[in-house]
Amino acid sequence: MDEDKRIVLENLNVRYSGMETSQLKNININTPIGQIIGIVGNSHSGKSTLCRVLAGIIPKIISATISGTYTIAGRSPMDDWTAFNTSTGVVLQNPAGQLSGLADTVADELAFDLINQGTSADVISKRVANVAAQMGLTDQLRQKPESLSGGQMQRLAIATAIITQPQILIMDDPTSEMDPVGRQQFFHWLTTVKDTTVFIVSSEIDDLCEVADSIWIMSEGELVSQGSPQDVFNHLSPEWQIPTPTVYQMAEKMNWRLTGDVFPVAAEELKEAFDATN
Amino acid sequence: MPQIELHNLQFAYPEKSFNLNVEQHLFSDSMTAIVGQNGAGKSTIFKLLTGLLKQDAGRITIDGVVLNDFKPSERLKKIGITFQNPDDQLFNATVKREVEWSLSQVNSDKDQNAARAVEVLKKVGLADKSDENPYDLSLSERKLLTIATVLAVDPEIYLFDEPMMSLDWPSKRMVTDIFRELSATGHQVITITHDMDWVAEEFHSVTVMEHGEIKFSGTPRDLFGDRELLQRVGLLPPKIMELAEMLGDSKTYLSPQDYQNQNIVQ
Amino acid sequence: MTDQSMLSDESAGKSKWYNAVDPITKLLFILDMALLSFAGTNLIMEAGLITAAFLLLVFSKISSTTVKALGFSLFLIFTMLVIQGLFYSKNQTVLFSVLGINFYKEGLMYATTLGSRVLVIILASGFFMVTTTISENAKYLEQSGLSYKTVYVLMSVCYILPEIMGNMRKIQQAQRVRGVNPQRTILQKLKSVLPVLIPLVIKTLDQSMTRSISLQLRGFDNPKRKALKADTHYRLAGMWHIGLTMIAVVLIGWKLWTKINGLF
Known part of the structure; x- marks a missing residue:
């Protein structure tokens, strides 16, 4: 297929300076853009490093020994950093660290990214209102960013990432501080995102299985599994120490199988397997 | 097992429209989860229990003794807490010293403290990181370190604010095992959490808070069986x-x- | 979504008189006040300056931090009074005695003058600090033609102190919960603060690094960046700048003139 429509990582190795072992080992991916990709792994599996590479933070901002290639939709952070950076939106693990610190209000914080791109004032105010509504921050627009709760802060971080309408969205555990209803609303919002490639690191396996087109499992710096949620969670290795989704556990206990002798991982599939058995 | 009693407890933050108001409540189960939406007053209860905040009215007693009457060192042996964000809690240069600092507050014997620190770090799987700077650990490991600092002192009552948040799966299993062990050895574990699957599976007792008040106290089965209540309190x-x-x-x-x-x- | 903020909406307040004064005018005002207080030699004039600066502060806004900072400076000035009253080298005339200890007029006068000058500067700077925000200064500087990158570097210097203080507050809170030190006296506070200074600095640097990464990702050095017109309207900024600068020049000139004359 066309290079412009794919995410390609070839023999990617990354080692931070001063470290003895590589954080990413020989990562190979060739997959279409426009998907929601869930990245799953434990501490030190390399998932946060992978996010940094995908966002171009490595090697453009943090230096590291890097070999292999990375292009997404034909672009690489190494070729034209400003253009690449403009096409991505990034949510870091620590939402408070993402704030500019130079904004008096949530609205100013949101406008920051657009001002940087030289957007006109009336477009800015429209987009700020729109994104705040999507993330449920309309009532907070005039508040100081520091006064937000953890969950609100994460939604603000997401809002600053999506306000520039990036084609690539990279989010490192964006719901960790949200309450269950907030998290549910976030994952529902994620299904409404169009024409965007989304990389999301999360430990919410149940939710990932509902929204992700593809799951990547990381373990000790290697990409040990990739494919559809159903495929990946039906072939877990105990070594990776990754749990199965609740749907899978329920179906396994009840022996509800789909055709092809696999267990369902998402609600729709569960219904199908249930109907086939009962 | 220790009994914590809240009696006519009232607290309001200056400049915030929030009131905590608990007429009567008894924490007497070995494992209790406190649940409720953000801003319901869960963390406020913890801050009152550890003396970080002082109530405007009412009293807290542990086994009949008023909380404020405990000497600081007695209080540390009674109640230990981990915060939601480990970065708010860690301030030493190495992992080992972080644990030893907590121990030094209740015991002046350095050798004993060093030995105990090694033991506890092993328990949370951080033994091989004891000389590292806490800021070089992953978020999950920093969280485990805060748990280790409390385990080291071994208080009778453990308060955990969102202990599972940002933990990876092996760590979650480890922490669940630690909780079971604590609860089986006469301690009282009280946990704030948003993780309902975990509450349903592991806890004997659950307390629901909303707008600064306790709206329910009972078993997870009774709570989750009451859909109307769940809806009302946003769970x-x-x-x-x-x-x-x-x-x-x-x-x-x-x-x-x-x-x-x-x-x-x- | 469901999170409820427990904070009231503070920043939506109406525009106050001091918002119409631009940051540079305020900075020049500090300079002039300092020069005036150093030029003056009599205490009545110092009292006048203190009153003027104090009134400005009272009519702008007073926060608990301002009160604390003022309390702390007054405490320092008081110790200075005691020390100079007792030990100033030119001490001759006994003004009064407490428990058989003599306080001297010369030392007390000297310390009062010095203390007044410090107080004038503190009050004037206090006015600047409580009436402008980091973001206002940043916007103003950017509009005055500095590149945003330069503004950011300048502002992060201003930012580091509140950041360290915020981190310190968290650490002290953690120490209160995890420890037995009640931290009531200054000595107890020092004892708890000293060992954590290095981790504190590391933590703050770590945060600055995260912020810098995130700002780069958010494109703050994008050449296309176009600052928005600020919605605050400063009144008579140009006139203030010229006037205050002229006062400063006159004061410095006069001081130099008297110094040079004094040499002959």
């Missing part, structure tokens, strides 16, 4: 119930295992 049932409901079954289930037990006739 979701465990995932397994959501799935069962989709299949046209509105009974109360606490885990996939529970579902199997109730639906497969032996």
